[in-house]
Amino acid sequence: MLTMNVREKDEKINLYVVLIGLIILLFFTIIIGVSVGTLRIPFEQTYTIFVEKLLDLEPSNVTYSGVLWKIRMPRVLMGVVVGAGLSLCGIVMQAVVQNPLAEPFLLGISAGGYLGSGVLGLVSGLGLAFTAFLGALSAAVCVLFLSSFRSSITTTKLILSGTIANALFTAIANFIIVFSGTDNTIARVTYWTMGSLSSAKWDNLLLPTIAVGTVTAYFLTQYRTLNAMLQGEEIAITLGIRLNFYRKIYTLLVAFLTGILVATCGIIGFVGLVIPHIARALVGPRSSEIDSGGYFNR
Template sequence: MIKLSVCPGKQSGPDCSLRSTRSLIVLLGTALILSMVTAVCFGAVTISPLYSFQIILYKLSSLDPGQITTVLPATYFDIVWDLRLPRILLAAIAGAGLSVCGAVMQASVQNPLADPYILGVSAGASLGATFAILLGGTSLFGSFGIIACAFIGALAAAALVMSLSTLGGSSSTVKIVLSGTIANAFFLSLANFIIYFSNNTQGISNVTFWNMGSLAAASWQTLLMPAITVLLGSLYLLSQTRTLNTLMLGEETALTLGVNAPRVRYRYMLLTALLTAVIVSACGTFAFVGLIIPHIVRGFVGADHRRLIPGTVLGGAVFLIWADTLSRTILSNGELPIGIITSLIGAPFFMYILIKRTFS
C-alpha cells in the first residue's frame, strides 16, 4: 500500500508526523479551492474562471454589480452566486461530513466496510425525512421537522444495528455488516411503503428524486445548518484521533489503555447519526461516499487518524464537488441524480475491497 511521506531519509517521530499532516492539509486544501473555482464554471452555461472570480469578488466586497455589467451579462451573477456557488459549498459540506462519518465508523466497529450507507444509518435518516415530507412530520418539530425526523430515523437504525450485532454475546465485524444490511433493507422498505400509499403526487416525485441524492435545492439559506453541524462534528473528531487510534488496536487492548470501547463506540455512533441526518435532510442520500474516501486517503497516509481525519474531510469535499459537477454536465438537457454517480463509482470499489480481503 502506498504511503505518503514528506520526511527525508529515515526520519520519524512527532516532528515528521506534524510536517506530514501539514503537507497533507495544504495539498488537499489547495485541491479543494481549485475544485471549487473550476466547478463553478461548468454547467448548462459555461462561464470562464476569470468571470466567475470577478463575480464572487464583487459579491464578497459588496460592490455594485452594475460596475461590471457592461462586460458580463446580468444572468451570470445569478448563475454563479445564487445557483452554482451554494450548490458547490453544499457538496463540499456533504462530502466532508459523510467521509468523516465513514472513517469514524470503520474505526469504531473495526470494520473497513462500515459507512453510513452500508450500516443502514442513511436508510434510517431517509425514512425519517420521507415521513416528514409525505406524512406531515414537519408539524411536530416546526422548521426543523425534516432534520429532527431524519435524526430520529438515523438514531433508530444505529440502535438496531448495535443491538442486532451484540445478540448472543460480543459483536463481530461480520455480525455488524449483516446487521447493517438488515437495517438498510428494513428502513428502505418502510420508506417505500410510505411512498407507495401516499396520495401526495408532488411529494412522491420530490422524495423519489431526493432519495437518489440531489443538490438542486441548495441555497444560501439551506447551508447554515449543515455547515455548522459538519464543522463542529469534524472539529470534535479531530480531537478524538488518539482514541480512534486506540480503538483500532482491539477492544481488550483499548480497555487496558483506559478507553471504554463500548461507551466510546455508542458516542461516536450517536454523532455520526446526527451528521448523517443533517446531510440527508439537506440533500438526500449519497451511497458509498463514506466507504471509498477513507480507503483512498488511508492508502496514501496510513491508518493514523491524525492524518486520516483531516484527509477524509478535505478529500470527501473534493470528491463530491466533482461528482456533482459531473451530474450537472453529463446530460445536455437535464441533470443526473448525484447518487447515481457515487453508486457507479462506489459499487465496483466495494467489490474490489471484498475481493482483496478474501484473497489477502
C-alpha cells in the same frame, strides 16, 4: 532514537505538504464548480465577480453574478460540507466496527431517512428534511438498542443490527409508499434517494456547516481512542479503552451528523466508504492525520 525523530519529522512535513496541496486543489475545484454549467461563466469573469463581492462593488455582469452567488456557490459549498461530513463519518465507522468496508449508512441511516421522508414527509405532508432526519436518527437508535441488547456492543452485532434495520426500514417504506403514495409522491421520494444538492441555499447551509465543524473538532481530540480501536478489541481493552462506551458515543454522533446531511441533500453514497482509504494512502493510517486528509480530499 535519532532515526525515529527524523522519520516523524519527515512524516509531519509530508502531512503538511499533502494538506496544503489538497487545500489548493479544493480551491480550484470550487472555482471550476461555480464556473461550469448550463451557463458557462468564463474564469476571468468568475475572478472579477469574487473581487467585486470582496470589495462590495456593483456587479459588472448581473446575470453571471446572480447565477454564481445565488445558485452555484451554495451548492458547491454544500457539496464541500457534505463531503467532509460523510468522509469523517466513514473514518469513524471503520474504526468503530474495525472493518475497511464500513461506511456511514452501515447503521441503517439511509433506510431510516428513506422511511422518514417517504412516509412522514411526503405521505403525511410534513417537512421532508425534518422527517428524514427523524427517520435516520430513529434507525440509528434502533441499531444501538439491538446491538447492545442484554450485552455490550460488538462489531459483529453492530453490523448485523445495521443490516437488519436497513432491510426492515426499506421494506416498510416501500410498502407504504407503493400503496399510499401518488405517482408524484413516488417520483419525489425516488429523486430524494438519488441525492441532490439542488435544494442548497445560503439559509440552509449554516446548520450542516456547524454540525460538521463541531463533530470534526470533537473527533480530532479522539484520535488516540480511534487508533486503539483500529488495532483490535484486545489491544484497545488492554490500553484501558472503554469500548462499549465509546462505541455508543461515536455511533450516536455519526448518526446525528449523517442524519443532518441526509435530511439536507438525500442519500449520497460512496463518499464515506472510499475517501477514508484515499486519505490513508495520502497521509498514513493514523486517525488524526486521516481526519485532516479526508476533510479536504473529496
